Amino acid sequence: MKLNIAILGTRGIPNYYGGFEHISEYVSAGLVKKGHAVTVYNSHNHPYQEDSWNGVNIVHCHDPEYKIGTAGQFVYDFNCLRDARKRNFDVILMMGYTSSSVWGSFFPKQSTIITNMDGLEWARSKYSKPVQQFLKYAEKLAVKYSDFYISDSIAIRSYLADRYNIESCYIPYGAEPYSDIEREQVDPDTFKKEDYFLLMARMEPENNIETILEGFNASNSKKSFKVLGDTSNRFGKYITNRFQNDSRIDFKGGIWDNAKVRALQNHSYLYFHGHSVGGTNPSLLEAMASEALIAAHNNPFNKAVLNADAFYFSNANEVRELVETVQRKEPEINMVKNNLHKIEDVFNWQNIIDQYEAFIFDCYCSHHEKQVALNRG
Structure with a gap:
């Protein structure tokens, strides 16, 4: 029918x-x-x-x-x-x-x-x-x-x-797994592999953007932090003003070129997902499909998707600790692989x-x- x-x-x-x-x-x-x-x-x-x-x-x-x-x-x-x-x-x-x-x-x-x-x-x-x-x-x-x-x-x-x-x-x-075709579309000189932290979100308080950037701002990291999202609203202007003196934080604005977003996720050292309200968030699934290593806000929505295959934070101090201590070794590689399997089998x-x-x-x-x-x- x-x-x-x-x-x-x-x-x-x-x-x-x-x-x-x-x-x-x-x-x-x-x-x-x-x-x-x-x-x-x-x-x-x-x-x-x-x-x-x-x-x-x-x-x-x-x-x-x-x-x-x-x-x-x-x-x-x-x-x-x-x-x-x-x-x-x-x-x-x-x-x-x-x-x-x-x-x-x-x-x-x-x-x-x-x-x-x-x-x-x-x-x-x-x-x-x-x-x-x-x-x-x-x-x-x-x-x-x-x-x-x-x-x-x-x-x-x-x-x-x-x-x-x-x-x-x-x-x-x-979400769709990150394909070889998408990898080939990216200019290798555009991004340095694992040279930066990343978050992508609407500029809203419940997405914990301030908590994440506060933790990074307090860290001793030499890496940059790229922020994707339109900052023209009231909260976006507040956030950019608050962290304007940290030259490591790079507000990229809203990016709707999906290939570029996925490349940024794929190349990031650690992808921060701060959403605390809502269901299964599309940008989280895209990050999983793009083979990003993920640090997520500690709440039932994110845990239902990621289970044990992510790092979790609840406050700025925990963000700072992740920024300064997370490694990219075999356990972390397995977390990325497990999340990709979830995309292929479930999502x-x-x-x-x-x-x-x-x-x-x-x-x-x-x-x-x-x-x-x-x-x-």
Whole structure:
């Protein structure tokens, strides 16, 4: 059976923003290859302006966020839903709930609604207390108005079961192993192998960027520290100002050239992953796939992915100790190899796409049978 599927809740594809856009790229194109009709909703001011991408239908909806700020996200999601109601989709896959679940009563009744429940948005420290309270409410609405649920982390799945007594399907993100072709694309003079530390993240407090750089700043390391991420926001400006006197710290800005990012990860001496809120993070999987040695913030989300194959830190002193003591010998080489095996066996994109298709199909059939039974009754 071939389904008509829509993906809502992202800024659009191809990815110029973050995690949900990243997975929507792969899943939408993968489902098209399997014969399904797939539509992804894009912001009208997305850099990609064509009506299709790799066989995926693109619908551009007005997004006033650039004019009115955060409130524009709610308007954009409403505009996407208003269009989706006209198209009779079999399944609507909602990526997150932050600005969409308030429109839950407006979700198309004829469609099976599956929501990827995101990673505890209300716990993000960048939000004020009132915003955190609203996000808890939005999470509750997403549970109420969705028919089925996806968790991209085992920790999120456990949280949803405990908090709402609902069953969600665990499907993580994926990544592709670092290929020989990608290695050959890099100018050998561009990066010195294992000459620098690296982190890649959005400039947000919960990503522990300040903790990581504070630890490095206090260290006696002669290596440089490259920071990838757009620093134009308030926190980014604060961070660059705070560490401007440490000439070893190099703020590279946002880099969207995937080959360059992967080369930077592959060549790093130690890759710091500071994300503390959320599910399975795409940049962590990319680092694993790029054969980086990883030091991660000590939390259940990261440990569920990395297990014993990483170093962990909780504060700046522990970062400093890692910077000054981590070696690149046989145990560390084995950690890198073990993480690559996880990518090949568990977190590979074809496996993820297959899981999405199977779950979407099961949800549609279950929901359809339920609707038929209700109509008979």
